[in-house]
Amino acid sequence: MSNVEKDPAEIVCEPGPDGAVPKVEVLTPRDVPLGGPRAMTVRRTLPQRARSLIGAWCFADHYGPDDVATTGGMDVAPHPHTGLQTVSWLFTGEIEHRDSLGTHAYVRPGELNLMTSGRGISHSEVSTPATTTLHGVQLWVALPESARDTAPAFQHYAPSPVHVSGAEIRVFLGTLAGSTSPVPTFTPLLGAEILLPPRATLALPLDPAFEHGLLVDRGPVRLADTLLAPAALGHLAQGAATLNLTNESDTTARTILLGGTPFGEQILMWWNFVGRTTEDVARARADWTNGDRFGEVKGYDGPSLPAPELPNIPLKPRGNVR
Template identity: 55%
Template sequence: MSNLELDPTPVVCSSGDDARGRVDILLPREVPLGGPRAMPVRRTLPQRDRSLIGAWCFLDHYGPEPVREGGGMSVPPHPHTGLQTVSWLFAGEIEHRDSAANHAFIRPGELNLMTAGSGISHSEVATSAAPVMHGVQLWLALPDAFRHTERGFEHYAPEPVSGDGYTLSVFLGGLGGSTSPVTTYSPLLGAELQLAAGRKVSFDVSPKFEHGILLDSGRLEVNGSPVAAGELAYLAPGDAAVEITAAADGPVRMLLIGGEPFGEDIVMWWNFVGRTHEEIVEFRAAWTGEIEPGAAPPDGAPRFGLPGDSGLRPLPAPALPNARLRPRQRDGGRRNS
């Protein structure tokens, strides 16, 4: 998915303060993707108060949203650098095409993982196979040693693991005895958990990891702290287990993400992850040079390229801000439990 904001906020992302033993609740903000008729999303990463959870640097939560003419997801070809995109659906179907010649469909309970490396472009369009779109799109920052790796794509359908009142699908890393074989470049966790009404479950986790729990539906408690639908509960490193309890009035569905604190500052603007202002300027110029009529063509092979047969015009990059990309102020955006 692209960040379609016309005036994207530049962010320098770094690991947050030490909140050991505390559950912080990160509140979403609504972002319209492409204008008033396009699909709105609820964004919980990045925000002023916390920009990273492990290598997870971007989290959009959307739907249920009707798929209809002029609505749903229709994201034209757009570029990425220095990251992996993680697509996970609760309902619907999305057609993916990228400039590495990958063509695949994203369906509920199946992971699509695209590695941008030094540059890739892709498009994502909702199909008519289902009447509703509902899911999450996340980005993973690539560590400096791997951010220029080869671009690539992996598809994985995890076998759900069932226990007493719960169903767990692990698509990255390992949890609850289930492990994903998908390629990652830093220690990570990504999983969907469904929990029956009134049930409690406890999972052993790495005390080196920080974790986030995004509640999609229902009400629950994380380590005794209440979480409402759409909120992201943050847990700092230090705990060897996480306890999740569903409210008695209905089942819950959530996403669990985690990883070791990233330990590197990243500059993130529009769809690019880099390390400096100058890199972001270079990435934007390369994309503009590939897609705009009359623009200077790039020297040698194009950094990004274009996916074939998308039928959509490539998305132009927004104007850069009139100042160097600098960190956001750390205030607001959360409540402590």
């Protein structure tokens, strides 16, 4: 998905502290309209002032359930990416993906679509005519310096559910509850959907080398001793060896668990680019505007997204609390 804000902030994302005492930090979302009079509105929990990274996870949008008849659904024209991976995960609906590699694929509930931008890729995303309700998450992973200029790629994976204490878990990246995704990552990562029955509790072993984030879709859900409302993201600092969840509602709760080793690099995010310097993103913007580097998305009916204007003065850097 594109970040289609008219004036995207220039954000410097810094690694968090090492050896932090495990605790839950609650990150509340902000609403971001994705353009147009009948715009989809997403709830964005990463990045923000308090915390810009969880592992290498650098961007988290949560949307829906949206009535497509009212919102118009998703129609994101071809747009570029650099230095990141996009992770698409749906709860309801279907999205058609096309990219400059020639990939034509569909995002469906319970199936991972992972696109690696590397040095540069472009793609479009459109909800299909059969979609009546659109509901899911769009996530970005920052690539480390050693891999940010890698070749672009696309991967699809449909994880089989595993069941633990009544919970249903789908691991789309990394390892959890004895299930391992075959999709390779450039830094150690975890991504999983967890469905928890009404009033149920769940305890799962975690890698204490990771920090974790729990995004609540349906709840509320208690993470350790902290209650998380729907759309909130709870950050669990590095060092926690157990995930303790309680569904505090009378319906099935749904959460997305993200994790990874603390990202030890500073990154600069602007619009759809992840770089290291202002020059990086300015060069990427110029290449997109000039028609260089990002290839062509075939099959989309309409023009590509124009790049916003770069700010004249870089905004104040924002990073994780130290």
